[in-house]
Amino acid sequence: DAGVIQSPRHEVTEMGQEVTLRCKPISGHNSLFWYRQTMMRGLELLIYFNNNVPIDDSGMPEDRFSAKMPNASFSTLKIQPSEPRDSAVYFCASSLRGAGSYGYTFGSGTRLTVV
Amino acid sequence: GQQLNQSPQSMFIQEGEDVSMNCTSSSIFNTWLWYKQDPGEGPVLLIALYKAGELTSNGRLTAQFGITRKDSFLNISASIPSDVGIYFCAGPGGGSNYKLTFGKGTLLTVNP
Numbered sequence: 050d051a052g053v054i055q056s057p058r059h060e061v062t063e064m065g066q067e068v069t070l071r072c073k074p075i076s077g078h079n080s081l082f083w084y085r086q087t088m089m090r091g092l093e094l095l096i097y098f099n100n101n102v103p104i105d106d107s108g109m110p111e112d113r114f115s116a117k118m119p120n121a122s123f124s125t126l127k128i129q130p131s132e133p134r135d136s137a138v139y140f141c142a143s144s145l146r147g148a149g150s151y152g153y154t155f156g157s158g159t160r161l162t163v164v
Numbered sequence: 165g166q167q168l169n170q171s172p173q174s175m176f177i178q179e180g181e182d183v184s185m186n187c188t189s190s191s192i193f194n195t196w197l198w199y200k201q202d203p204g205e206g207p208v209l210l211i212a213l214y215k216a217g218e219l220t221s222n223g224r225l226t227a228q229f230g231i232t233r234k235d236s237f238l239n240i241s242a243s244i245p246s247d248v249g250i251y252f253c254a255g256p257g258g259g260s261n262y263k264l265t266f267g268k269g270t271l272l273t274v275n276p
C-alpha cells in the first residue's frame with residue numbers, strides 16, 4: 050500500500066495567492082482528516098470527512114479555508130487568499146471507520162510557507 | 165477543549181540509555197495512542213492502549229494506560245540514534261469518537 054499521498058511536499062507562495070493542497074487517502078479508508086501543525090499550537094484538526102461528506106469543519110480557521118472531497122480517492126484543501134500566518138505543515142490522514150480509537154494513518158505533509 | 169500535557173518537552177540522551185515520558189489529561193480517556201514523528205514526515209502510530217492498566221510493548225517500546233485513565237506512559241529501552249523524533253500522545257476526545265486530541269509532543273535527541 051502506498052499510504053496517504055500528499056502533494057506538493059513543499060509550497061512557497063506570496064501573500065494573497067491561492068494555495069491548493071492535495072491528498073489521496075489509503076484505498077478503502079472511508080474517513081479523511083486535514084490537520085495543521087505549528088510550533089505554537091501543535092496538531093490541530095481542521096476538517097473531517099466521512100464517506101466524502103464533511104462532518105466536522107469546526108477547526109477551519111476562517112472563510113479563507115475550504116476543503117473538498119469529490120470522491121473517495123481525492124481531497125483538496127484550499128486557502129484563498131493566503132496569509133503569512135497560514136505558514137505551517139498541513140497533514141492529511143485517513144482511517145477505516147473514522148474511529149479515532151484505532152488511530153489514523155498520516156501522509157508526509159505539505160510544508161507551506163507564505164511570504 | 166480537552167488538553168493533553170506531555171512531559172518532558174524535550175530530552176537529550178546518550179545512545180543506550182532508557183527513556184521515559186508521560187502524558188496527562190484533566191479528563192478521562194478510553195483510548196491512548198502513542199505516535200512518533202520523524203523529521204519531515206507525518207506521525208506514525210506506535211502503540212494503542214484500550215484498557216486501564218494495560219501494558220503493551222512494541223519492540224523496545226512499552227506503553228502503559230494509567231489506572232485513573234487520565235494518564236499514559238511511554239518507555240524506550242536501550243535507545244538508538246534512529247529513535248530521534250517527536251513522540252506524541254493522543255486520544256479520542258471532545259465528545260467525539262473520531263477527533264483525536266494530540267499532546268504537544270516530547271522531542272527526543274539521541275547522542276551516538
